[in-house]
Amino acid sequence: MRTVYFKKDNYLYRRSHNKQSLTDLRKHAITWFAMQPGYGSDSTYGPIVTSWRVEERVSLLDISKKSYRVNGLNSYLKDANIPFSLDDLSCDYQYSGGDRNKRFHKIIEPLLAEWGLDGTYIHEDDSDEDCEGASEVVIRKSSLWKFAKM
Secondary structure: OOEEEEOOOOEEEEEEOOOOOHHHHOOOOEEEEEOOOOOOOHHHHOOEEEEEEEOOOEEEEEOOOHHHHHHHHHHHHHHOOOOOOHHHHOHHHHHHOOHHHHHHHHHHHHHHHHOOOOEEEEOHHHOOOOOOOOOEEEEEHHHHHHEEEO
């Protein structure tokens, strides 16, 4: 598996319909961030764009390529006897923020914890598929302390 690192003082972005604090983000098991401040639309994601500075180095599992998701995670999921379909690992579902994306991250949470990773990284330009959506980072609740709202 490939790991990507975000150094201290890098920035990630969120778009929302409501103001959000770090406390608000901690109410969820995972939080999505974009790598560009202007991703998405006001009507879909909300008009409020917030910037989040990385305060401590963040280690992320790179799931940009299908081979990373299918070959790397397939054996883990089978060994853990976790039911899933290869369709669940589609890059479009990983971008969606929908049920399959949440399920995927819930499934791999123990793996991320075991490997000391803060979340996942998917970059459209690095993908070997035609993925829909902005490049994004998904951070585990237990790693949100590494961020500061700007």
